[in-house]
Amino acid sequence: MTVTGKNVLRRMADFDLTDTQRQVRAAVREFAEREILPTVEQHEREGRYPRGIIAKLAPLGFLAPMIPESYGGSFIDVVTYGIVCEELARVDWVVASAVSVANSLVGSSILRFGTAAQRQRWLPPLANGDILASACLTEPGGxxxxxxxxxxxxxVDGGWRLSGSKVFISHAAEAGVFLVAATVDPSRAHRGVTMFVLDPSVAGITSRPLPMRTLQRDNVAEVHFDDVVVSDDAVLGEVGRGFPILGAALDTGRFSVAARCVGQAQRAVDLTLPYAAERRAFGQAIGEFQMVQQKIADMICRTEAARALVYRLGRMKDAGVERCSMEASMAKLMASEAATQNALEAIQIHGGYGFASEYEVGRLLLEAKTLEVGEGTSELHRKLIAEYALELR
Ligand SMILES: Cc1cc2nc3c(=O)[nH]c(=O)nc-3n(C[C@H](O)[C@H](O)[C@H](O)COP(=O)(O)OP(=O)(O)OC[C@H]3O[C@@H](n4cnc5c(N)ncnc54)[C@H](O)[C@@H]3O)c2cc1C
Incomplete structure (x- = not known):
């Protein structure tokens, strides 16, 4: 049995993609396989952040697909942005995450809620790769x-003093801009939340690595704000009106995370097909056993179902639907669980080699699982979907 892989692109749920969207997919895939894939394992082993690779994305237009051309970005449409995230994540979680955080959480928030001065200060360097971004939302308490x-x-006089700690912050050591959520009054709960956009080198900000079981190459960090003083122009939007900004940022963030999960789910399929065709047991390829075929069929169906939800969400956003929170939760939930399940099945089909460091599938599992937690856990998304359906929100 041989598997050439040439069916993979043809069979994707892409019947209504434009020629441009297909060309972007092919270009990102070609770049990712040539430039990123050969380095991922080494970066992971050495805990080395792939800064050099991320720098190569900018001239190709893959670094800022949500930032308009007027700020130096390469925005075409939201579906195209999803395709870029999907194809980058198919080979590397961290590179895709750098694009997703900079465009969805940070760039889109500045674009939509920032003043003209904030947009002019932060968007061009984000688009041309001079700076990367971090979103500082999660705290040790939850x-x-x-x-x-x-x-x-x-x-304080002329500005604001920030104090507190954030955890699990991706890209923190490399970032040139932080989006920070803080409260002006904890007793006001979400009505106290205020967003800030600031330079991470301001006095009083320190970060240190948060040791992780996976994604050593991401340098996930704790970030501490010890009496950090910033001027009024660091406030994004209005004081006490940060929660809707967070909601909009996470809506776009969940789209790009879901697209990344589709890429990871697809990678598990792409690695498994040739293995199942070549590996032999009892005188035949293991891909000829029905129980292996069942797993492969489920992996493909999960991937395609998730992709259809993600592209539909992208098209809703392109059509100008203002809030697509329920659809964002649906896409993110299904795609992240598809990525984890596919990685599990891929390991099973690889047998003992699923755990050998020379094979990629073992690494995929924990990396996929992180996305069932980040940008809203699966439990939170199930709760949100049910609450929207029951009209409790
Ligand atoms: C690799 C990685 C990278 C990350 N990068 C970033 C980043 O760049 N920036 C950032 O701000 N954060 C980041 N995070 C943090 C991530 O967003 C949080 O871990 C996530 O939001 C969950 O928060 P928590 O870990 O505090 O879990 P908790 O909120 O303590 O939840 C623990 C458990 O309780 C469940 N739970 C909580 N509330 C409910 C409920 N109402 N109903 C049912 N179950 C519930 C949760 O689903 C979960 O299973 C990252 C995390 C990882 C793993």
Whole structure:
């Protein structure tokens, strides 16, 4: 049995993609396989952040697909942005995450809620790769219940003093801009939340690595704000009106995370097909056993179902639907669980080699599982979907 892989692109749920969207997919895939894939394992082993690779994305237009051309970005449409995230994540969680955080959480928030001066200060360097971005939302006391955040913003003469800690912050050591959520009054819960956009080199901000079992190459960090003083122009939007900004940021963030999960789910399929065709047991390829075929069929169906939800969400956003929170939760939930399940099945089909460091599938599992937690856990998304359906929100 041989598997050439040439069916993979043809069979994707892409019947209504434009020629441009297909060309972007092919270009990102070609770049990712040539430039990123050969380095991922080494970066992971050495705990080395792939800064050099991320720098190569900018001239190709893959670094800022949500930032308009007027700020130096390469925005075409939201579906195209999803395709870029999907194809980058198919080979590397961290590179895709750098694009997703900079565009969805940070760039889109500045674009939509920032002043002209904030947009001019932050968007061009984000688009051309001079700076990367981090979103500082999660706290040691909890990430799901964001309205209960403790990081405090206190008004001082001409600005604000920030004090508190954030955890699990991706890209923090490399970032040139932080989006920070803080509360001006914890007793006001979500009505106290205020967003700030600031330079991470301001006095009083320190970060240190948060040791992780996976994604050593991401340098996930704790970030501490010790009486950090910023001027009024660091406030994004209005004081006490940060929660809707967070909601909009997470809506776009969940789209790009879901697209990344589709890429990871697809990678598990792509690695498994040739293995199942070549590996032999009892005188035949293991791909000829029905129980292996069942797993492969489920992996493909999960991937395609998730992709259809993600592209539909992208098209809703392109059509101008203002809030697609329920659809964002649906896409993110299904795609993240598809990525984890596919990685599990891929390991099973690889047998003992699923755990050998020379094979990629073992690494995929924990990396996929992180996305069932980040940008809203599966439990939170199930709760949100049910609440929207029951008209409790
Ligand atoms: C690799 C990685 C990268 C990350 N990068 C970032 C980043 O860049 N920036 C950032 O701010 N954060 C980041 N995070 C943090 C992530 O967003 C949080 O871990 C996530 O939001 C969950 O918060 P928590 O870990 O505090 O879990 P908790 O909120 O303590 O939740 C623990 C458990 O309780 C469940 N739970 C909580 N509330 C409910 C409820 N109402 N109903 C049912 N179950 C509930 C949760 O689903 C979960 O299973 C990252 C995390 C990881 C793993």
């Amino acid at each position: 990430g799901t219940d964001l309205a209960a955040m403790k990081t405090r913003a206190t008004q």
